[in-house]
Amino acid sequence: MNQQTFESRYGDVWRALAGWLDRAAPVPVPQQGAAPPPPRPPVVPTAEIPHLYRQVCQHLALSRARGYTPGLVEQLNRLALLGHQQLYGASVEGRRSDGGLGVIRFVTVDLPRLLRVESRVVGLAMLLFWGAVVAAGIGVWLAPELIYTLFDPSDVRNFEQMYRPGLEALGRREADTDVAMFGYYIRNNIGIALQCFAWGLVGGVGAVVPLLYNGAILGALGAHLTRVGSGPTFFSFVIGHGSFELTAIVLAGAAGMKLGWAVLAPGRHTRAEALRLAAMKAVKIVYGAVGMLVLAAFVEAFWSPRTSVPIPVKFTVGAGLWALVIGYWLLAGRRRRAAASGSR
Amino acid sequence: MIDTIRPVETPEGVELGLVVAGLPVRLLAFLLDLAIRIALISAVGGVLGALGGFGAGIMSVFIFALEWFYPILFEVHWAGQTPGKRALGLRVLHDDGTPVGWSASFVRNTLRSADFLPLAYGFGLVSMLANRDFKRLGDLAAGTLVVYGDETVAAPTALASPTDPDGALPFVATRPLRTDEQRAIVAFAERSPGFSPERRIELANLVEPLTDRTGPDAVARLVGIAHHLLGHRSRP
Numbered sequence: 001m002n003q004q005t006f007e008s009r010y011g012d013v014w015r016a017l018a019g020w021l022d023r024a025a026p027v028p029v030p031q032q033g034a035a036p037p038p039p040r041p042p043v044v045p046t047a048e049i050p051h052l053y054r055q056v057c058q059h060l061a062l063s064r065a066r067g068y069t070p071g072l073v074e075q076l077n078r079l080a081l082l083g084h085q086q087l088y089g090a091s092v093e094g095r096r097s098d099g100g101l102g103v104i105r106f107v108t109v110d111l112p113r114l115l116r117v118e119s120r121v122v123g124l125a126m127l128l129f130w131g132a133v134v135a136a137g138i139g140v141w142l143a144p145e146l147i148y149t150l151f152d153p154s155d156v157r158n159f160e161q162m163y164r165p166g167l168e169a170l171g172r173r174e175a176d177t178d179v180a181m182f183g184y185y186i187r188n189n190i191g192i193a194l195q196c197f198a199w200g201l202v203g204g205v206g207a208v209v210p211l212l213y214n215g216a217i218l219g220a221l222g223a224h225l226t227r228v229g230s231g232p233t234f235f236s237f238v239i240g241h242g243s244f245e246l247t248a249i250v251l252a253g254a255a256g257m258k259l260g261w262a263v264l265a266p267g268r269h270t271r272a273e274a275l276r277l278a279a280m281k282a283v284k285i286v287y288g289a290v291g292m293l294v295l296a297a298f299v300e301a302f303w304s305p306r307t308s309v310p311i312p313v314k315f316t317v318g319a320g321l322w323a324l325v326i327g328y329w330l331l332a333g334r335r336r337r338a339a340a341s342g343s344r
Numbered sequence: 345m346i347d348t349i350r351p352v353e354t355p356e357g358v359e360l361g362l363v364v365a366g367l368p369v370r371l372l373a374f375l376l377d378l379a380i381r382i383a384l385i386s387a388v389g390g391v392l393g394a395l396g397g398f399g400a401g402i403m404s405v406f407i408f409a410l411e412w413f414y415p416i417l418f419e420v421h422w423a424g425q426t427p428g429k430r431a432l433g434l435r436v437l438h439d440d441g442t443p444v445g446w447s448a449s450f451v452r453n454t455l456r457s458a459d460f461l462p463l464a465y466g467f468g469l470v471s472m473l474a475n476r477d478f479k480r481l482g483d484l485a486a487g488t489l490v491v492y493g494d495e496t497v498a499a500p501t502a503l504a505s506p507t508d509p510d511g512a513l514p515f516v517a518t519r520p521l522r523t524d525e526q527r528a529i530v531a532f533a534e535r536s537p538g539f540s541p542e543r544r545i546e547l548a549n550l551v552e553p554l555t556d557r558t559g560p561d562a563v564a565r566l567v568g569i570a571h572h573l574l575g576h577r578s579r580p
Binding site for chain 1: 354355356357358359360361362396397398400401402403404405407408411412437440441442443447450451454455456457458461467475481484485486487493523526527530531534573574575
């Protein structure tokens with residue numbers, strides 16, 4: 001079949017598919033010379049699109065095999081590509097709105113389950129972080145001058161000022177307002193978490209180092225401030241948002257370590273493929289970390305600094321938040337699975 | 345053949361060609377986006393700066409959003425394009441040719457800070473030069489491609505009949521033509537509207553033994569032969 005016949009025989013199919021693909025943005029048909037533009041293709045029922053698309057795919061293969069002109073091949077290639085994107089892009093997560101149900105399901109079911117599935121890497125990150133907290137805490141408690149290996153003397157004085165008993169708001173310089181600190185926590189903390197995830201790609205080092213460093217800071221500060229008598233105020237500040245924030249640091253570190261591990265030990269995949277597979281899972285952990293850090297920023301800016309709230313109340317609320325986080329982590333998303341397997 | 349067309353096989357068993365974009369054009373798109381972001385920050389910063397601590401807080405959130413989420417939001421909602429990419433006709437797709445989704449876009453744009461290591465996009469540069477699809481680390485991890493392709497519509501254009509600017513009639517070649525010769529002639533006819541008249545004549549003159557003439561007549565004759573090869577038997 002020569003190209004002329006091919007075009008005139010199947011042109012209607014191509015125009016029908018193109019018309020459907022363009023229905024959102026109808027374009028007048030450009031036509032050579034004085035020939036009148038063909039009538040707009042009739043609107044095809046959507047149910048016929050897969051059929052039309054498969055025909056176009058076949059025509060594309062045929063036109064290549066028969067050596068039809070590059071122009072025709074290119075047009076069919078483009079038509080098939082757009083059809084492909086429409087048909088297969090529809091299933092890509094996040095592209096189609098499901099009325100927020102997907103987000104709710106992710107938060108209540110998928111994320112806690114994923115954290116339990118990935119408990120080895122999450123547990124390792126937790127061990128590194130809390131290990132550093134404890135080690136630095138004990139170190140500074142026994143040898144107070146060690147604090148100066150982590151901070152300048154001026155920083156240490158600042159911290160002592162920020163958490164001394166009798167302040168109106170903890171953890172900030174006097175001029176800082178709640179909203180300013182909220183913005184700072186969002187930008188700084190989430191930025192660090194995302195960077196921790198990304199840099200983990202470098203053999204995991206970029207994730208392990210921030211975990212250890214942040215853990216050491218927390219442990220050393222806690223021990224030092226307890227020595228100088230600011231322990232209760234400091235821990236009443238940290239405990240509330242710490243439930244979200246410290247968990248989020250661990251999660252971001254775990255996600256980064258997952259990337260790094262995929263690069264170091266790709267197993268039966270190529271490195272690139274192992275990295276891709278690890279990233280698809282790790283990114284969901286990062287979503288969890290980012291969500292927790294947003295919550296943490298609210299608590300840290302608007303609740304934690306309040307000294308008008310009695311310290312026992314803050315410890316009670318803080319313990320409640322920790323119980324919430326741990327309970328969520330361990331228990332959320334289990335019931336539905338039990339119900340689902342029970343109904344089978 | 346050495347080219348930048350990456351074949352993607354669809355479940356229908358047909359290969360689609362995607363033209364992957366190289367380093368310079370992607371760098372330009374990035375710089376354009378960077379300029380847009382800086383302009384936005386300075387514009388919004390001027391307004392919020394007047395609001396004191398409250399403004400500073402909102403400003404931090406705004407800068408954070410621009411730093412990390414500007415490319416993600418645009419890529420997901422603009423079918424794989426940021427403003428910079430749109431200006432340069434680039435698009436981000438999954439490896440299988442489908443439009444980029446949340447997770448892939450989040451991964452490729454978050455891992456930008458790993459590509460940036462050790463400084464000035466060092467890793468990203470090495471990675472792009474080391475694989476045939478110009479993928480930086482973020483693209484490798486996300487399974488994405490940056491391709492040329494600005495078409496958002498299938499635009500039912502005139503089908504690929506070569507045009508006859510000089511009113512060529514279908515003409516039977518005076519001697520048998522090999523397949524590659526036929527292709528060359530048809531390709532000439534197909535592309536000739538994009539050439540200047542002088543260029544058309546210059547090219548047509550190269551095959552004087554076939555057309556037996558030079559100048560505009562040679563062009564018309566060559567296009568006529570192409571028409572005949574494509575199956576036109578009289579004026580379409």
